Amino acid sequence: MGDNDTRTTEAPTRRDYVKYGGAIVGGGLLAGCTSDVADDDGNGDEADESYSATLAPAGTVEFERPPESVLTVLPHHADMAVAAGRGDAVTSMLYNPEYNDTIWNTCLERLPGVSVDWADLPGTWDPDRELLYELDSDLHLADPAYMTNMPSWTRADIEEIGENVAPWFGNTLSSANKEPAGEWADDYEYYTLWEIFEQVATVFQAAERYEALKAVHGEMLATIEEKLPPEDERPSVAMIILIQGEDSMYTYALNGPGFLTAHTRPLGAHDVFADVKTESTVDYEALVEADPDVILCLAGMSEARHVTKTRERFRDDPVTESVTAVENDRIHTQGGRNQGPLMNLFQIEMTAKQLYPDIFGEWPTYTDGPYPEIPAGEQLFDRQRVADIINGDV
Known part of the structure; x- marks a missing residue:
């Protein structure tokens, strides 16, 4: 210019x-x-x-x-x-x-x-x-x-x-x-x-x-849809952000409309807070009552909302320690909330593994560092292919 x-x-x-x-x-x-x-x-x-x-x-x-x-x-x-x-x-x-x-x-x-x-x-x-x-x-x-x-x-x-x-x-x-x-x-x-x-x-x-990139996305969704178990065999899930200094959390829709759920909606899991308005707050007792099989922590790769902090708080609290997801170590990180197509590809893959490890391969327990290295045979999309597309080798 x-x-x-x-x-x-x-x-x-x-x-x-x-x-x-x-x-x-x-x-x-x-x-x-x-x-x-x-x-x-x-x-x-x-x-x-x-x-x-x-x-x-x-x-x-x-x-x-x-x-x-x-x-x-x-x-x-x-x-x-x-x-x-x-x-x-x-x-x-x-x-x-x-x-x-x-x-x-x-x-x-x-x-x-x-x-x-x-x-x-x-x-x-x-x-x-x-x-x-x-x-x-x-x-x-x-x-x-x-x-x-x-x-x-x-x-x-x-x-x-x-x-x-x-x-x-x-x-x-x-x-x-x-x-x-x-x-x-x-x-x-x-x-x-x-x-x-x-x-x-x-x-x-x-x-x-x-x-x-749309073709890569479509192929991954087709693979997931083909392998999803029947609805009555799918896990119950809470997607949350803990509120610092309080025994409460924000809850977020799992299957609601819009691109915020473009990575969870295709996986068809049961949202334990489906009847709670998204971005509302609930206390620990509500989480215990809902008793999800899996807890997904939004922005869990960031320092302020790191997934390890959520794990520690729930494990150490006598109210939440008996929640099924806590007892079974199924508290997982999510990535970026306002996702574009690239974050969407990663988040669909990570969430598929977090919810259905027996079908799509286990998600490694995330503690720090970059997105975990997934064995080539368990990747749901080709990293090099996506990189090549971005860099002009379409």
Whole structure:
């Protein structure tokens, strides 16, 4: 995006190429760097003409070429950029980049030549508009409706930044098919994780990567579906996050709608807290009464919510020590909650092994370090194949 041309005639800026077709955050917007340097790194075909991608609530955004710098909020969109071979375009992240860097690299360690470098990205939760002006991104790869959940942001702010900096493009409330604020109700649609990824891949001109990764995902799901035991032989499960300093925990849906459960829903286990609203709190007594066969600990690879802390607390507490999952050492970690396609592949595999070790191979007891090394014959997807797709060998 830099302009080293010393001619006195001023070249058009990126914003000179942004055209608005009447919609607040969509309707025929043009986005992306307008440099005519050829894209020869295998990330997609160079677009001689503009192209478009469509995703509610932003609508249709038109691009002249893939954006070279994108702002993200949550890591599912950043994961999609990495999967599309454009991880270097993620230049800012508003939600806890250091935490997300740790969780994602724990899994990506198993993909040769693939990693993320998010820890030091600029960004802060609920930023003022000036930060987005300073970042001057080519695209805000974020859900504009979700942004207005932040105290400092209104739809008018979204419109201002979309007009003066770059368009918005993303979907977050499909995480659990959450209701948008009333002003967004007419613009919102819900998608699966892989439907969102398809449109993000379109933004980065990476349709071949999307199709190849979708095939890997589909093959794994087909293998799992074929081998799942009858419903009455499936385990009962609680998916939780312990609350520090209290004898209570947050509970999360196992089979509910949205991409947050895209790795557990296909496995069809019995959710012991299915009747409890997701993200609600329950106490230890409720866990004892539910008596799950397996406990899944969200973000259990992170320091603050590490799975070993949950194991120790439940084993050492006279109330919870008799829970079946505790007695049988079936307390397992999960990975990233706001998963993109890459985290989704790892989490489907890990959860299949955690719930059905006799069918899909045992999940090693996780204590620290990267995603455990799984014997080649017990892997549910080919690591090298996924890495090759990301790196352009489709």
